[in-house]
Amino acid sequence: MSNSITFRTDTDGVTDPKGFFASAASADIRKKQNERLDTGVVYSTVPCAAAGVFTKNAVKAAPVLDCERVLRLRGPVHGVVANSGNANACTGTQGIADSLSMIRTAETASGSPRDSFLVCSTGRIGDLLPMDRITPVVHSVAEKAKDGEREGSLFANCILTSDTRKKTCTATFVVNGRTVTVGGAAKGAGMIQPNMATMLAFITTDIETDSETLQKILKESVKHSFNAITVDGDMSTNDTVLLLANGQSGVSLDETSVDLFSEALFQVCDCLADKIVADGERITKVVEIIIEGAANEREAENVSRAIGNSLLVKTSWYGNDPNWGRLMDALGYAEAQIDQYAIDINYNDVPALVAGNPVPENKPKWKEIVSKPRFTIRIDMNQGDGSFRLRASDLTEGYVDFNKSE
């Protein structure tokens, strides 16, 4: 099935599907006068079906509350307005007003109906948005997008904070001679710059469908991509994944196309999620933790997260140290059914522990494996059929230095 999907990375992303436009500019939100892009708009003339997955943090930023509100209305959606440099989180009622104002400005400038725009912010928590500088820029970029500018690449840049590179990719497939495109852009995880939060992802597609179906497929895709990564274990107030579908490919999401579309969407989500981990703050390694044989999927996830978030495990990866004792310690405090004398641990395909018995003669091989920038730890709990894959990073002195002050 996935053989029929053409996948490319470092593309224009959100403007690759038919009928999507975008623009971005600098509103100098951080007041550094460096003309860094920080404000952008994605726009479709044709109304879209829309879906969103948001942070589970109980402290939600104003734009997250606004996205949830707009999606609940189930009306047609024409676009997204976004900014970096300020998260509009913990900003009280003024924050709610500012978020709504960004929506209204984008709608007015693009001639779109009320509550047809979604909104995302990322950056510093607790400061009010400089609306005097943001409003005119939102207006001008929304006009440019309406006038047909297709600067998906600029948009992908304007959402970055402490990311070191833009993150985009695009998948296409053909149904009855017609091409369907799914394009996406994301910004990094790790709580990013000092005071900065958020993972954001924006995905567009020209398939034809309704919001309800779109929501169901997006949720499933996010579960094993964006929700299966960890850099520092902190969950932000602003995490958002948005998906817009405008139908311009002429292909409907139906029994013929659903599997291909789901796979294409997952490939886009998974690629962006991987880029986020790989660009985590001052990390040097991406480690795939595969837990198998847990009592159920939930427990497999618990075990993978206990390992992927353990400071001792992460620092040992950084030090090229195949310290399986720390893996055992971390999985021991995960909420899961565990028999320490039934566990198998492998680094790539090299056993470290077999049914609870160490295999010390393999130590030189583990050492070689954990010295690489990417490797896999595969653990079989031998308790049941539950499995989960988590992508995690190491923890470096650079992370601490980077985050120790504003």
Next chain:
Amino acid sequence: MSNSITFRTDTDGVTDPKGFFASAASADIRKKQNERLDTGVVYSTVPCAAAGVFTKNAVKAAPVLDCERVLRLRGPVHGVVANSGNANACTGTQGIADSLSMIRTAETASGSPRDSFLVCSTGRIGDLLPMDRITPVVHSVAEKAKDGEREGSLFANCILTSDTRKKTCTATFVVNGRTVTVGGAAKGAGMIQPNMATMLAFITTDIETDSETLQKILKESVKHSFNAITVDGDMSTNDTVLLLANGQSGVSLDETSVDLFSEALFQVCDCLADKIVADGERITKVVEIIIEGAANEREAENVSRAIGNSLLVKTSWYGNDPNWGRLMDALGYAEAQIDQYAIDINYNDVPALVAGNPVPENKPKWKEIVSKPRFTIRIDMNQGDGSFRLRASDLTEGYVDFNKSE
């Protein structure tokens, strides 16, 4: 009540109560030939009531399983044998045999009955104990303790791993002209040296009581002392708190003495717990997180741990950065009932957030407070009566460097 308790720190600890003896020596467990003390025994000629609180990690080291077994027998206990440098964790059936062998050697050398010794190990995970070197040393130190050596201070040193100083304290109080003493020694938290685990605490007292009563009081004491600290959020395979009571003061634990004893025991536990955090690996700060007004105590604890274990919060403390946005983010993902517009945050007594509204004019004061080596963060959730106090440390580049390899 606590006015009647005399409290001293940096004492001999476990040999301060009447009738307790101790000795320690080097078995060169780490094979570094530096004569570092690593093996010790605590001993009482008179049989003791005994209680213990252990790691909740599902992967338990062999000595932890042995302590639980001996305590379940409810027989008289005469002492404890302990070693540092090797945790005897993840060591399979040989580890179980080695742990039992340490018990038997101590019993034989001190002429004590079968299963009257408890055993603790701390250090590297996954390596077998060098029993050829340990057994003769356990034998000789147990003989010395039986012969009346009262080297509580040596014992306190022999359990240390990456700790930079010994941790002891002693509390006394008088009942009807008779002095009751509670003495303790502990070793550090943070998963200590590379591959090393464990917080251990040994407490002795000469009050007269039974094991069941002792267990109840110890459990309560541990809850708000040793179980209310965090350095790196990792829970070890070996964490153990043991309490022995030999009755040699001539004072019984009864209605007259129970409050004084409980308070004295808590002071000892709390002091040792504080010393553990303050000596955490390469930390520079101890931060007391006091959560009040949570829906219940459990949720208050969840909130305090989300904050105390957040890498972003801990690195900001290290950087003297009063970053309350990161506190809000962390409490937002704690499992607790939260209304972000009802929360008050104070640094010592200086408000940062009042009912969800920032108080930015106080920023210079917060900055001064978080620059100190000790400060308090007090958060009122305004949801109910639940409260919890957690002692946490900052996270430094030194921690990462220290733990990155063996």
